[in-house]
Amino acid sequence: MGKGKITKKTTTKKSIIDRIFPVKYDFYYMLHEQARVNAAGVNALYNWLGSGSEDESMALVKYVNDADDIRMDLEMRLIEAFTTPFDRGDIYSISVAMDKTIEYTKSTLLSMQEFDVKSNDTIIKMTEKLKEGMDIFSESIKELKDDPFEAGRNIAKIRLTHVAVEQLYRNGMAIVFKDVSDPMFALKHREVYHHIKDASSNLEYAVDILHRIVIRLT
16 A cells, blocks of 8 residues: 555656656666666676686677667766656666676676686676676666666665675685685685675665665655
8 A cells, every 4th residue: 555655656746747857768778778788797607607608708798898888878868868767876876886797797707717717616606696686686677667666675685695795705715715825826716706796796886776766766
């Protein structure tokens, strides 16, 4: 009952504003496209960890480029737009946070290739949790326009994936530091683990912005 009242009130308020100052661009769609491509990119990294396939590594690079194109187009439209469906600063910030998430995803792949770091249980599990969080985030962004309340329901679940990534990072580094005979091995693995953690941290920041958007829309 409460949810219905909130949705009705929000819709009425927006319809009046939209009649006076119609929104020219569909920022909801652009943000979801960026989130969807991000999720596909993380999935490509996860698949590459298991297969080592060049097709998967090339797919990740393509997704990164596609996500960057979407972000640049969104920023240009944001400058042109007279009105936006919600705070333009939040639109910009959540897009940038998503961009950093997929950039660190790409950095994970490149670091493993350059440093000749082989996939291991820690890397796979950290990436799996990042993938889980990104998939849920993408679905939440998809719901944002029609049902912001529903979009906010999974925020806690996404945050838990980041907590899991941080714990896996600490556990993985504890294992690496037990072998002090090869410091370069430790440095290389720390670099890779940290890129995954940084990707998750930026997703966590995007979730904070999503939560603020949901609160303002409802």
